[in-house]
Amino acid sequence: MNCFVTGANGFLGSALCARLEARGDSVIQGARRLPGAPTRHRVQFDLSGPPLAANQLRDVACVFHLAGKAHALSETRQAEAEYFSINTDGTRKLLESCRAAGVRRFVFFSSVKAMGEGGAEAQDESAGCSPDTPYGASKREAERLVLEGEYVSEPVVLRLSMVYGPTRRGNLPRMIEAVARGRFPPLPETDNRRSMVHVEDVVEAALLAAQHPRAAGQTYIVTDGRGYSTRQIHDWICDALGKPRPGWALPLGALRLVARLGDGIGALRQRRFAFDSDALDKLIGPALYSSAKIERELGFRPQRDLRSALPEIVAYLGLK
DSSP: OEEEEETTTSHHHHHHHHHHHHHTOEEEEEESSOSSSOBTTEEEOOTTSOOOOGGGGTTOOEEEEOOSOOOOSSOOHHHHHHHIIIIIIHHHHHHHHHHHHTOOEEEEEEEGGGTOOOBSSOBOTTSOOOOOSHHHHHHHHHHHHHHHSOSSSEEEEEEEOEEESSOSOSHHHHHHHHHHTTOSOOOOOOOOOBOEEEHHHHHHHHHHHHHOGGGTTEEEEEOOSOOBOHHHHHHHHHHHHTOOOOSOOOOHHHHHHHHHHHHHHHHHHTSOOSSSHHHHHHHHSOBBBOOHHHHHHHOOOOOOOHHHHHHHHHHHTTOO
């Protein structure tokens, strides 16, 4: 398979490229920053820059579109505009290049944030989409372009839950480092199950989306089939670090009081404080999603789980 991967230098992109090349596929890597001069198989690609020339996608059978502005806890007005400029308009420009080059299959890496914050009951693809962040809204608009814009004949959307694995970026590595340094106090067990997925399983889902005939025109949620509470994750991190699990937890009332103080500070600064009510909701609230559709239609079978993956992540971070 001849393919083009955007965001090829990122956590997900580099894992996908390695898997494709190991299979013997021909891969063109598109990245904003290149380790050296551009080559036939490594090109400069920036969603906020000029579009790709059609000849750069010549003979490409599938585009894997991973590049984009990632979700951040604190979203300013400037960041909101950037989300739409990069994630939505940038995707449109890429789709136009794909149409000019005759690319058939286009696998778009979206997020469950395009649906909105989940709840205690697992949401599937039939649930309505009400994104509550600029990031989620920009991804949802990009999904519409991919699926409804008629740019390519075989579009596929993958809505990823939180992705974990050996990386220093993201909330999980920050949590692990905070627990290691004693800066993340144990929260009460609220049974707030949240969906996640290992990077290796995301890669396998992407390969199925790129090749399975039934995937064309579909949207799939991707999770590892489990749900994890914040307290559970905290205790497993302690295990992976070789630290004793704490036998206490911060009272929920105290957490809510601090979060309200954060709300007030954010209102005064006109910019979100690091810990406010929304941040607390993400920590103690549920966000569960179902990947039954991709399992049923494409035969996706996640192989990894968070608990068994945490020791390798801790080792990657150099914390043990």
